[in-house]
Amino acid sequence: MSIAISLRSCGKTWAGGARGLLPIDMDITAGETLVLLGPSGCGKTTLLRLIAGLETPDAGGNVLFDGKDVTRLPIERRNVGMVFQSYALFPNMDVTGNIGYGLRVRGFAKNEVQKRVAEMLEMMQLTEFRNRSIDALSGGQRQRVALARAIAPRPQVLLLDEPLSALDARLRHQLRQEIDSLLRALGITAIYVTHDQSEAMALGDRICVMGAGRIAQIGSGRDLYHHPANAFVADFIGDANRYVTQTGEVILRPEELSLRSNPNAAFMITRVTFLGPVLRVTVRHRDGQELRADVPDDTTLQPGMRVEVIVGGSALTKAGPPALE
Amino acid sequence: MRRGIGFWTGLCFTLLISAFLILPIFASVIAGVTANQFVGISSGLTTRWILDVWANYGGTVLLSLQIALVTLVITLLLGVPAAYVLARHAGVTARLIEEALVMPVAVPGLATALGLILAYGAVGGLRSSWYFILVGHVVFCLPFMMRAVLAVLLAIDLNRLEEAARACGASWAQRFFGVVLPNIRGGILAGSLMVVTLSLGEFNMTLLLHTPFTRTLPVGLADAYTALRTEMASAYTLIFFALIVPLLSAMQWVVGQLDQQGGRR
Numbered sequence: 001m002s003i004a005i006s007l008r009s010c011g012k013t014w015a016g017g018a019r020g021l022l023p024i025d026m027d028i029t030a031g032e033t034l035v036l037l038g039p040s041g042c043g044k045t046t047l048l049r050l051i052a053g054l055e056t057p058d059a060g061g062n063v064l065f066d067g068k069d070v071t072r073l074p075i076e077r078r079n080v081g082m083v084f085q086s087y088a089l090f091p092n093m094d095v096t097g098n099i100g101y102g103l104r105v106r107g108f109a110k111n112e113v114q115k116r117v118a119e120m121l122e123m124m125q126l127t128e129f130r131n132r133s134i135d136a137l138s139g140g141q142r143q144r145v146a147l148a149r150a151i152a153p154r155p156q157v158l159l160l161d162e163p164l165s166a167l168d169a170r171l172r173h174q175l176r177q178e179i180d181s182l183l184r185a186l187g188i189t190a191i192y193v194t195h196d197q198s199e200a201m202a203l204g205d206r207i208c209v210m211g212a213g214r215i216a217q218i219g220s221g222r223d224l225y226h227h228p229a230n231a232f233v234a235d236f237i238g239d240a241n242r243y244v245t246q247t248g249e250v251i252l253r254p255e256e257l258s259l260r261s262n263p264n265a266a267f268m269i270t271r272v273t274f275l276g277p278v279l280r281v282t283v284r285h286r287d288g289q290e291l292r293a294d295v296p297d298d299t300t301l302q303p304g305m306r307v308e309v310i311v312g313g314s315a316l317t318k319a320g321p322p323a324l325e
Numbered sequence: 326m327r328r329g330i331g332f333w334t335g336l337c338f339t340l341l342i343s344a345f346l347i348l349p350i351f352a353s354v355i356a357g358v359t360a361n362q363f364v365g366i367s368s369g370l371t372t373r374w375i376l377d378v379w380a381n382y383g384g385t386v387l388l389s390l391q392i393a394l395v396t397l398v399i400t401l402l403l404g405v406p407a408a409y410v411l412a413r414h415a416g417v418t419a420r421l422i423e424e425a426l427v428m429p430v431a432v433p434g435l436a437t438a439l440g441l442i443l444a445y446g447a448v449g450g451l452r453s454s455w456y457f458i459l460v461g462h463v464v465f466c467l468p469f470m471m472r473a474v475l476a477v478l479l480a481i482d483l484n485r486l487e488e489a490a491r492a493c494g495a496s497w498a499q500r501f502f503g504v505v506l507p508n509i510r511g512g513i514l515a516g517s518l519m520v521v522t523l524s525l526g527e528f529n530m531t532l533l534l535h536t537p538f539t540r541t542l543p544v545g546l547a548d549a550y551t552a553l554r555t556e557m558a559s560a561y562t563l564i565f566f567a568l569i570v571p572l573l574s575a576m577q578w579v580v581g582q583l584d585q586q587g588g589r590r
Contacts, residue, residue, distance in 0.1 A: 054488055076492075076494050088482070088489035090508070101490070101503075105493060149489075150493075
């Protein structure tokens with residue numbers, strides 16, 4: 001029941017002439033979870049809304065569901081489920097009413113609606129709250145109601161627009177695991193928008209990093225981390241040092257650097273911060289460039305000390321020098 | 326707790342002002358049921374004046390109620406969809422129309438009435454029928470309905486709710502009647518009570534629009550006063566209160582309920 005989605009030169013220009021999204025091509029395989037990751041204003045939500053059918057692409061763009069052109073179909077006829085950032089639950093209905101809404105407007109028989117809503121309540125652990133009004137629910141419970149409402153009619157595609165951004169860190173962590181298990185259990189094609197890279201890493205089969213209305217890179221979390229296509233992706237996924245050598249700019253992850261005391265070295269420690277698992281050490285080269293290194297806790301490292309910086313053998317930096325001069 | 330002289334002075338002042346405001350109403354109510362006004366309350370209480378009013382002016386009360394209800398129906402049918410359209414559009418035009426909605430309140434009723442007479446006074450039999458007053462009341466009350474509904478529409482993230490309903494597969498009619506209307510019923514109720522109250526009490530405009538055969542309650546009341554039948558006018562006022570006070574109380578209650586809901590969110 002899950003479907004493949006293809007976008008063909010889908011761009012979006014707003015009424016004022018601003019380009020929300022430059023024309024892009026994209027293929028999402030059936031059953032895959034694709035995360036759209038990027039800073040605010042990068043076009044990720046616009047792309048999601050194009051797929052949903054809440055926006056139409058500029059002339060020439062096409063959205064295909066399993067090869068069928070759905071560009072002109074509005075969202076209500078695309079059989080998608082959507083979870084909104086603010087949940088957008090209906091205040092005039094209780095939990096049961098919200099979850100069953102999609103089934104009722106599609107004309108399901110009353111007993112079928114009841115059966116499916118009961119299933120959803122069970123699955124989302126909401127059974128005891130079934131008659132609660134929306135006002136009387138916590139943020140996490142509302143989130144689960146919104147998810148249940150979206151998947152109750154068994155859509156072909158599930159679209160999630162920053163569904164966890166309104167929650168506190170601990171709950172976010174717990175719910176993203178629940179969502180991950182749910183998506184895997186359903187085997188549904190899902191597109192998940194977020195600006196949080198750890199959320200993207202935890203959820204996506206593939207991550208699509210976006211910036212300034214275009215796709216910066218698509219790949220697995222591991223690909224993006226170890227082989228970032230450019231400095232923007234490297235900065236966005238994890239922490240990255242950008243260091244200019246004679247041969248050009250290299251991108252160095254703090255954890256692949258180690259330090260060795262050497263009074264004649266070119267680098268001097270300017271700051272040492274204990275982070276728990278690691279010690280974050282900032283060093284400055286004679287030419288003024290700074291690097292951040294994450295090293296095992298070591299009380300001998302002190303500001304003012306001269307050190308060599310050794311780069312570990314990661315594929316990223318194979319081209320670079322083993323020790324920086 | 327000992328209270329200072331300031332408190333007692335304040336209390337006396339407040340009670341005095343309240344008495345000043347309430348006394349005329351009270352006096353008029355008493356006069357409406359007093360047998361002989363010149364003798365005073367010692368002459369005994371009677372319902373005679375109320376019955377007299379009903380005999381002479383009963384038609385005006387019924388016409389006022391009729392106009393108020395029809396005005397309500399029309400302002401609902403026009404105002405709710407209009408407010409919905411305004412709320413859905415974010416453009417400058419929509420905001421200008423919204424601003425223009427206060428205009429009829431700023432223009433004196435007499436001026437509006439004059440405009441209506443000049444524009445439509447010669448159209449068929451409109452001038453002599455009660456529809457003419459109805460038109461005036463709709464013009465006067467429509468902005469109040471629209472503003473009450475619009476305020477609630479703007480407070481409930483309408484676009485997001487509609488998008489959510491669409492994502493669930495709801496057609497326009499399904500989401501308008503199933504999601505939009507139920508979530509703005511507070512505003513619709515507040516607007517309705519406002520319209521009925523305003524229409525029942527409208528005098529400025531109706532004074533010019535009415536004919537001897539289409540007198541409303543406030544016009545009849547003014548007539549009773551000018552005819553120097555103060556006991557009749559007082560009894561008349563009593564009937565007016567009986568109509569308007571429950572409406573006003575209901576309005577206060579609804580607005581209070583809405584405030585409470587707003588506080589919970």
